[in-house]
Amino acid sequence: MISIAFFNNKGGVGKTTLTYHLAHMFQRLGHRVLAVDLDPQANLTSAFLDEDDLAILWAETESPAWGAGQSTTFGPLARRITRETGTVAASVRPIMEGLGDVRFYAPTRIVDGLWLVPGDLELSAFEDKLSEAWPRCVVGAPDAQRTTTAFYRIIDDAARQIDADIVLIDVGPNLGAINRAALLAADTVLMPLAADLFSLRGLRNLGPALRDWRTTWQKLVLPKVPANIPAPSGKMQPLGYVIMQPTMRLDRPVKAYQRWLERIPYVFADSVLNEPAGERSYEIATLRNYQSLMPLAHDARKPMFDLKAADGALGSTQTYVLKCRAEFQQLAEKVLERLGGLGAAEF
Numbered sequence: 233m234i235s236i237a238f239f240n241n242k243g244g245v246g247k248t249t250l251t252y253h254l255a256h257m258f259q260r261l262g263h264r265v266l267a268v269d270l271d272p273q274a275n276l277t278s279a280f281l282d283e284d285d286l287a288i289l290w291a292e293t294e295s296p297a298w299g300a301g302q303s304t305t306f307g308p309l310a311r312r313i314t315r316e317t318g319t320v321a322a323s324v325r326p327i328m329e330g331l332g333d334v335r336f337y338a339p340t341r342i343v344d345g346l347w348l349v350p351g352d353l354e355l356s357a358f359e360d361k362l363s364e365a366w367p368r369c370v371v372g373a374p375d376a377q378r379t380t381t382a383f384y385r386i387i388d389d390a391a392r393q394i395d396a397d398i399v400l401i402d403v404g405p406n407l408g409a410i411n412r413a414a415l416l417a418a419d420t421v422l423m424p425l426a427a428d429l430f431s432l433r434g435l436r437n438l439g440p441a442l443r444d445w446r447t448t449w450q451k452l453v454l455p456k457v458p459a460n461i462p463a464p465s466g467k468m469q470p471l472g473y474v475i476m477q478p479t480m481r482l483d484r485p486v487k488a489y490q491r492w493l494e495r496i497p498y499v500f501a502d503s504v505l506n507e508p509a510g511e512r513s514y515e516i517a518t519l520r521n522y523q524s525l526m527p528l529a530h531d532a533r534k535p536m537f538d539l540k541a542a543d544g545a546l547g548s549t550q551t552y553v554l555k556c557r558a559e560f561q562q563l564a565e566k567v568l569e570r571l572g573g574l575g576a577a578e579f
Contacts (some may be wrong), residue, residue, distance in 0.1 A: 241434035269351030439503030
């Protein structure tokens with residue numbers, strides 16, 4: 233099993249859309265996939281689950297069936313959402329309340345071969361606890377180590393339950409304590425970028441942060457973690473980046489896009505890898521903008537590349553769907569190739 237965190241210090245670049253579609257595409261390619269929503273905004277969870285399912289999951293329903301510990305009858309996934317299904321926030325609640333360690337839940341099955349560890353807006357309350365734990369990890373405090381490793385242990389347990397091949401972790405666009413703990417739990421990091429000034433600034437911020445977190449964890453914290461607390465290696469190895477192409481506007485000509493695109497490899501090498509830019513290509517792919525397909529996919533509750541005529545993908549739109557499918561399949565295969573290059577033999 234290998235894990236990939238999807239991370240960018242800048243929001244609005246299509247990170248969650250990329251995570252959602254790659255999760256489905258990896259499943260199409262025959263892999264057992266676990267998607268994990270560690271963004272307190274829970275956008276990945278709302279992409280997978282409809283409002284009725286979320287109401288059950290977040291206990292925002294007065295259904296008697298919920299109180300009885302049984303599933304309700306509404307929502308396409310309702311039969312799988314019971315008291316034994318929980319969010320990341322529910323898993324760490326005993327730590328937040330000072331009542332114990334993480335509680336493990338079964339991940340939610342979306343389709344055969346694809347599962348979700350759901351997110352929750354309540355996860356934002358864990359930020360302060362993680363911030364307070366970080367300096368205490370360095371001096372070897374076991375309770376702080378359990379707090380900081382909570383995400384890793386939740387992911388590891390869920391992945392073992394379903395025998396996952398690939399874990400995809402969606403995190404928010406910031407350098408806070410939640411993201412530090414989430415990224416420490418990841419073997420690799422894939423960065424969705426837009427070709428603009430803001431993405432370049434984001435790279436300059438996140439590169440040094442990743443290196444600092446990795447060094448602190450591996451040299452100062454990990455040697456002090458006892459064997460009875462499962463802990464991540466903290467590799468966070470950069471896989472590369474995916475350019476999410478914007479919609480071209482009349483006030484933003486193509487040459488402006490090209491200007492930033494040409495600078496990204498140098499900034500990525502310098503800030504993220506801390507090495508001079510050489511012959512190695514860090515770009516995995518450039519994805520065109522499929523904004524016209526998004527509303528249809530949202531209404532149909534399926535990936536853009538699965539849209540049918542019955543979903544409103546008619547005429548030339550269906551050709552666009554086929555292009556979308558081909559691009560995401562090619563991207564998934566390139567990511568698997570990169571993972572294989574890191575020594576993940578199963579890929």
